Amino acid sequence: MKTDNQLRSEFRSALESVTPAAPWLAHAVSKSLDTRLSTKQNDQARPQLRLGLNVVAMLVLIGLVVAVVGVYLTVHPAVVPAHPGVGRVFYPTKMVTASTGWSWVEPSIERRSAGVSPVELWRTTDGGAHWTNVSPPSLPDRPSSYTDNAFLLDATHAWVAEASSGPARPHVTTFRTTDGGKTWHEGASIEGESPDLFFIDPNHGWLVLPVQGTTSAGLYSTDDAGLHWNFTSFAPWAGWPTGNGLTRITFSSITTGWISGWNLMVTHDGGVTWHVQPLPITLPAGGYVSSPTFFDRQHGIAYCCTSNGPGPEMFLVTSDGGITWVVRNTPAEAPPLEVFDFVDANHGWLIAGSNAEFSAVHGAPLPLYRTDDGGLTWVRVPTNVLWRSPDESGYIDSLDFVDEKNGFAMRRKLGDVANPYTQWLSTTDGGRTWTVVVEAPRTP
Amino acid sequence: MAVLTVPITLVQAAKQGDKVAFMSLLEPSLEPGYRLACGMLHDSQAAEDAVQEAAFKAWRKLGQLREGHALRPWFLGIVANECRTVRRSRWWSVLKWPKSEHPVETSPDSGLSGIELRRALRRLDLNKRMVLVLHWYLDLPLDEISAITGISVHAVEGRLQRGMSELRRLMETRDEN
Structure with missing residues (x-):
């Protein structure tokens, strides 16, 4: 099998060979632009018949628009004006209760290119209508927002790992808050980069620092909430070419933990040793298992992709602490599935075909499904929203339920990259009725 | 590649109809746009068509570009959409655009x-x-x-x-x- 680097190199040379040099391109574009503009002006010079047709077309169009807007307004709720705090990208967001939650907010590209780059942590206490920046102090020389990581345990406890290039070697420093971001405590600094964090309770946590250029990572643990970190082992860390990948670490107890990726690795001694977890399915090349979510020590669920296109995607469920896993299928019409959320071992939601491919192919509202038996059966939930933006297509970026009734979703417009917007919606009846909490363009 | 922020004065001039200013803004993004189109379409002629069409649409939509925003991702987004269109209606592209006047420089086994x-x-x-x-x-x-x-x-x-x-x-x- 080719390595990622080999494949990437082959990819580049394969496309280079169909990309001949085009030194004339700017001139050709300029000339084409002149031609098109002059043609347009000529068209504008014979307006009589065209004007008449345009008036008729305009009247028809106005009639259509009025009808569509009327239908839309009867279906959609009123939009609350955007708060400045949501004028950027939510990623990822964790709502802890129906009112309180966190948002890990990327700065805009423009701010990053201007050197104002730290990723920020925001918090809401009113269901997302208003947000407050509760970021910890920012270390100097933070190379990129993507090198930071946050772990949001509950309504008040959170950790942020900041990577800093520093004057010498890159290092990572953790910050902890126990009061919702009002105050932060700086923990030890460790040499490394690209951190991944996980905490099982307010005191016990793990910090992963991938060893660059290898498939392992330094694993550190803490029992004092991140003030000090102890080296535990070099853990298997398949990573992913971007370095930001799907390999993640989770723990279901102080001793039992999981590393996801091309397969599922398990530890039963707090991360000192790692083994491959047997699964009920065989993962082909390219298949992967997501980081499992545990609702208690026994019950957990992981998303599993066994093919690379719109093929079988499923959940793996355990009720014995991860010793055995069983397959739970997704609805038949679901592929490709990307957005889902479970609040406990039984209750979960998914939006089938939530990405653009499905919208383009099916051209229909995306169906919301719910399970009350841990994924054994899925029932379609009738909702009052199209899971696409009203004009053409949209993207559901997250589905975040906090209990059986209360949930949130983020919808992003697709296509118009100059003015994309986000919509933050909430439901209080298990997904049947959704209300737009805030709506905002993506601006700095 | 670093993301360059568009100088405001050039954007303002281009928005007021200054084609030279527009081309000055656009030129650094043309080559990435062409590479994107070649990578998507595997056809240099179609790629050139896509970039030219994208440039025209960028000119018409320039008012949507917010001041201070990077032009390259905005333009590449238009090129990407154009590649979809070219693929969907290749016949249109073939009929609409004359053959390139420019020789394609390729190696014998390219x-x-x-x-x-x-x-x-x-x-x-x-x-x-x-x-x-x-x-x-x-x-x-x-x-x-x-x-x-x-x-x-x-x-x-x-x-x-x-x-x-x-x-x-x-x-x-x-x-x-």
């Missing part, structure tokens, strides 16, 4: 190199192909790809992984056959 990979790449759906080309061929960072494609960085990551896996599988299948 096009043969990597033919299996390109064949596999063409079997990927457009969205996966696009993020692969943007990331692996144009070396763009994930955040810029996110801006171009209008999806989250997280989704870009997922799409990259799926695209790479599918590409690998398609190539391995061919190798086995």
Whole structure:
């Protein structure tokens, strides 16, 4: 099998060979632009018949628009004006209760290119209508927002790992808050980069620092909430070419933990040793298992992709602490599935075909499904929203339920990259009725 | 590649109809746009068409570009949409545009190199192909790809992984056959 680097190199040379040099391109574009503009002006010079047709077309169009807007307004709720705090990208967001939650907010590209780059942590206490920046102090020389990581345990406890290039070697420093971001405590600094964090309770946590250029990572643990970190082992860390990948670490107890990726690795001694977890399915090349979510020590669920296109995607469920896993299928019409959320071992939601491919192919509202038996059966939930933006297509970026009734979703417009917007919606009846909490363009 | 922020004065001039200012703004993004189109379409003539059409649309839509925003991701987004259109209605492109007046400089065996990979790449759906080309061929960072494609960085990551896996599988299948 080719390595990622080999494949990437082959990819580049394969496309280079169909990309001949085009030194004339700017001139050709300029000339084409002149031609098109002059043609347009000529068209504008014979307006009589065209004007008449345009008036008729305009009247028809106005009639259509009025009808569509009327239908839309009867279906959609009123939009609350955007708060400045949501004028950027939510990623990822964790709502802890129906009112309180966190948002890990990327700065805009423009701010990053201007050197104002730290990723920020925001918090809401009113269901997302208003947000407050509760970021910890920012270390100097933070190379990129993507090198930071946050772990949001509950309504008040959170950790942020900041990577800093520093004057010498890159290092990572953790910050902890126990009061919702009002105050932060700086923990030890460790040499490394690209951190991944996980905490099982307010005191016990793990910090992963991938060893660059290898498939392992330094694993550190803490029992004092991140003030000090102890080296535990070099853990298997398949990573992913971007370095930001799907390999993640989770723990279901102080001793039992999981590393996801091309397969599922398990530890039963707090991360000192790692083994491959047997699964009920065989993962082909390219298949992967997501980081499992545990609702208690026994019950957990992981998303599993066994093919690379719109093929079988499923959940793996355990009720014995991860010793055995069983397959739970997704609805038949679901592929490709990307957005889902479970609040406990039984209750979960998914939006089938939530990405653009499905919208383009099916051209229909995306169906919301719910399970009350841990994924054994899925029932379609009738909702009052199209899971696409009203004009053409949209993207559901997250589905975040906090209990059986209360949930949130983020919808992003697709296509118009100059003015994309986000919509933050909430439901209080298990997904049947959704209300737009805030709506905002993506601006700095 | 660094993301360049557009100088405000040039944008203002271009928005007021100054074509020279517009071309000055656009020129640094033309080559990445052309590479993106070639990577998507595997046809330099169609790629040139796509870039020219995208440039015209960029001119018409320039009012949508907010001052201080980077032009490149905005323009590459238009090129990407144009590539979709070209693929959907290739006949239109062929009929609409005359043959290029420019000779295509290629080596004797160009096009043969990597033919299996390109064949596999063409079997990927457009969205996966696009993020692969943007990331692996144009070396763009994930955040810029996110801006171009209008999806989250997280989704870009997922799409990259799926695209790479599918590409690998398609190539391995061919190798086995």
